[in-house]
Amino acid sequence: MKGRKKLFQKITKVRRHEHHPVLHHAHRKFGISRKTLFYMKEYGPRSHVAHVIVKESIKILIMASIISSIGGIGMEAISAKLVTIIPLLILLPALNDMVGDFGCIVSSKFTNMLYLGKVGTKWWRSRHLHTLFFVILSTSFITSVFIGVAASVISYWSGFALTLDIFLKVLTIAVLANIILVAVIFCVSIIGGLGIYGKNEDPNNFLIPITTSFADLLNLAIFAILVGMFF
Amino acid sequence: MTFWKDFDEILTAEMASITGGLVAGTVLAFVVNKIELIPAIFILLPGFLEMRGNISGSLSARMSSALFLGAAKPKVRKNRILRGNVAAAILLAVVVSTALGFVAFFANMVFFHVLDYRIIGVALIAGVLSNLIEIPLTVFTTFWLFRHGHDPNNIMGPYVTTTGDISSILSIFLAVLIV
Numbered sequence: 001m002k003g004r005k006k007l008f009q010k011i012t013k014v015r016r017h018e019h020h021p022v023l024h025h026a027h028r029k030f031g032i033s034r035k036t037l038f039y040m041k042e043y044g045p046r047s048h049v050a051h052v053i054v055k056e057s058i059k060i061l062i063m064a065s066i067i068s069s070i071g072g073i074g075m076e077a078i079s080a081k082l083v084t085i086i087p088l089l090i091l092l093p094a095l096n097d098m099v100g101d102f103g104c105i106v107s108s109k110f111t112n113m114l115y116l117g118k119v120g121t122k123w124w125r126s127r128h129l130h131t132l133f134f135v136i137l138s139t140s141f142i143t144s145v146f147i148g149v150a151a152s153v154i155s156y157w158s159g160f161a162l163t164l165d166i167f168l169k170v171l172t173i174a175v176l177a178n179i180i181l182v183a184v185i186f187c188v189s190i191i192g193g194l195g196i197y198g199k200n201e202d203p204n205n206f207l208i209p210i211t212t213s214f215a216d217l218l219n220l221a222i223f224a225i226l227v228g229m230f231f
Numbered sequence: 232m233t234f235w236k237d238f239d240e241i242l243t244a245e246m247a248s249i250t251g252g253l254v255a256g257t258v259l260a261f262v263v264n265k266i267e268l269i270p271a272i273f274i275l276l277p278g279f280l281e282m283r284g285n286i287s288g289s290l291s292a293r294m295s296s297a298l299f300l301g302a303a304k305p306k307v308r309k310n311r312i313l314r315g316n317v318a319a320a321i322l323l324a325v326v327v328s329t330a331l332g333f334v335a336f337f338a339n340m341v342f343f344h345v346l347d348y349r350i351i352g353v354a355l356i357a358g359v360l361s362n363l364i365e366i367p368l369t370v371f372t373t374f375w376l377f378r379h380g381h382d383p384n385n386i387m388g389p390y391v392t393t394t395g396d397i398s399s400i401l402s403i404f405l406a407v408l409i410v
Contacts, residue, residue: 043302049315053293054322061285061327069278069334073342076273083267089260093280093396094252100392101248105241135237143245150253158260220277 060209067213071220078227085231086160087170090151092223095174098143099181099219102136103189103212110189111203123190133186140178148174169230177222185215244389251393255280258397262404269407271339271350278331279354279403282324283361283395287369290320291387294370298377305374313370321362328358349410357399357406364398365391 043049075082075092082089109132113119118128148171156162188211196203266272293316297303303312332354339345369391376383 043297043312043315049312050318050322053289053316053319054326057289057319058323058326061282061323062330064285065278065282065327065331066334067278068281069274069331069338072274072277072335073338075277076271076339076343079267079273082273083263086260086263089263090253090256093255093259093400094249096277096280097248097252097392097396098245101245131234132237135234135241139238139241139245142242143249146246147249147253151256154253154257155260158257216277216281 064209064213068216068220071217074221074224078224081227081231085166085170085227086155086158087148087151087162087166088173088227088231090154091147091170091174094147094151095144095177095223096216096219098140098147098178099185099215100212102140102182103185103215104208106132106136106185106189107193107207107211108204110193111197111207114193114197114203121194123194129190136182136186137179140182141175144174144178145171173223173226173230177219177226180222181215181219184218185211188214248389248392251389252396254393255396255400258400262400266404266407269349269353269410270343270345270347271335272353272403272407274335274338275331275350275354276403278334279328279357280396280399282327282331282358283365283399284392286320286323286327287365287391287395288388290316290366291369291373291383291391294373295377295383295387298373298383305377307370317366317370320366324358324362325355328354352410353403353406356409357402360405361395361398361402364402365395368394368398 043052082092110119110129113126113128113132119126123129151174152162152167152170189207192207192210193203196206294303294313297312297316298305303310307313329351332351335350335354336348339347339350369387372390373383373387376386
């Protein structure tokens with residue numbers, strides 16, 4: 001017990017950026033999980049919690065937010081149309097959430113397939129990948145129809161003069177934007193995942209932020225283009 | 232991988248997520264007449280929504296890890312980890328929202344040739360306001376879920392995205408009224 005306490009004190013004194021052997025020693029000797037030991041090192045009594053968090057996350061947060069803002073430039077360009085065609089405005093946050101969610105799902109599932117050997121260099125032959133593609137495509141089709149209809153109904157209830165023409169255009173924008181984005185998400189995940197995996201890195205650490213940022217940016221751009229085309 | 236099992240799970244989760252998005256969109260539709268008065272607001276909006284979800288999501292995930300590892304207890308007082316996390320979330324929101332305000336300002340100047348400093352003020356005030364709503368909501372819900380035997384990691388992701396979207400739009404609306 002005394003040795004254990006001494007070892008814990010030693011771990012909390014380890015400098016954060018070090019991969020100190022004492023962590024492996026504690027893991028082997030006492031069977032404490034590596035994650036627990038890592039947490040002790042990161043946020044132990046000697047560490048300044050807020051400083052650690054801010055230092056590690058500020059760059060990625062600013063980068064992710066700026067990438068989304070670039071997509072916002074497309075939205076600003078069509079802002080006059082957005083504020084007059086209310087269903088488009090209601091549709092937008094839901095569409096954005098959906099694209100982010102699909103980016104996460106495809107990236108993490110594709111990474112799992114790589115690790116389990118279900119996808120190789122000839123990825124286009126993988127039965128599992130085909131199934132995933134059809135699952136995502138059919139889900140995105142149903143959900144995009146749902147948000148298109150729901151946005152139109154909500155806008156109608158809130159007093160917007162909805163016509164059949166506007167309803168069909170909103171529905172087409174929702175469905176088209178989604179199908180294009182699902183195809184893009186798959187391309188980015190496959191190319192990125194194979195590239196990262198080929199370099200013996202863990203795709204989990206890179207693929208989700210890459211795919212979701214790219215999809216978010218492209219979502220707003222495609223949305224702006226489609227709105228410009230249809231209205 | 233079976234088609235129907237995955238289809239069922241993904242569709243259910245997506246329906247919950249997009250319903251929250253539709254609520255946020257409806258709130259946006261009701262306040263758009265006020266917020267569109269500030270130029271570049273639509274440049275700011277996507278980045279701001281992204282920031283809110285990222286900060287609250289990470290806060291909840293870190294607190295969940297601390298709770299499961301026993302490094303923190305689900306209580307507000309005398310909680311060093313919680314104090315540090317809340318301080319970091321506030322600081323991050325202030326810094327990132329100010330950065331977003333500057334990005335929106337410069338993008339508006341370069342692409343639309345409009346010079347309006349109010350967007351920086353709107354971003355900063357909205358960042359602070361959304362923190363006041365979102366941080367207590369995230370912390371108390373994480374603690375409540377943990378105390379009731381649920382894994383906050385399974386629930387807090389979609390929860391903070393939805394509440395974050397709504398609170399962000401309301402904060403931007405209030406910030407526009409203030410500015």
